[in-house]
Amino acid sequence: MGFFKDIRQLKQSAEELQDQLQPDRPRGLSGQFKQMGSMVQDANDSLSALSRQQADAQRLMATGLIGQATVQALRDTGMTINENPQVEFDLLVSVDGRDPYPVTHRQVVSRLVISNFQPGASIPVRVDPADPTRVLIG
Template identity: 50%
Template sequence: MGVLTNLAKLTTMGFDNLATMNVGAQLAQAQATMDGLIAQNQLATQAAGPEFVSATATVTQLASTGVMVNDGVQVALGLLVLLPAGVPVPVTTTTVVPMALLPQVQPGATIGVRVDPAAPSRVLLDLR
């Protein structure tokens, strides 16, 4: 008897959740996350090009976006990038950082980056 009662309750709860679920919004959020990851991957591919140069950056802000990708967490980083010409440029970027490397991107840390001097907002972390 208890199994059938629990099954009935679970079925009712499932139908209630289905009625209130906004599938369109969930799909839109998933698509936006995927678009961001694809853009980041394209940027990583381009970072090997001649327009990107090595630089250093100081982490000024760190915030989780709530998205997990494999063994990493997507974070929003505030960086102060020191361009090769010696000009500091504030940059905000969203990237996936492996959990094991999160201590390297804490506020105040200095990290290596690859940056496009013509468009400093195009930055890629060089974590090891």
């Protein structure tokens, strides 16, 4: 019986430590369900955002102005989609009839071609005619 008592005390100590580290954590089964519901909502929000980004990308491919951009810098955002990183680019965009201008842009890039986007590289872009700061690396 002493073994089970020790396990129960160890569990209570762990719960007390969790309470100290995370005082607002959900408790009990209903709290766990609320937490899971929150996680599902976050996932749905992320999927909705990706869907909007995909629709925007299709629109830019169809109606965007063709331009060139020079990669000034790139940073990994820490987010991956289908094992491909989302990268934040600092670009210098050139479109016919306009002076070159800087744009910061985020886009998911295949791991297979990420080496093509090193600083100094010239890459094709599509530019939103209504908002020149919105670009799509194509």
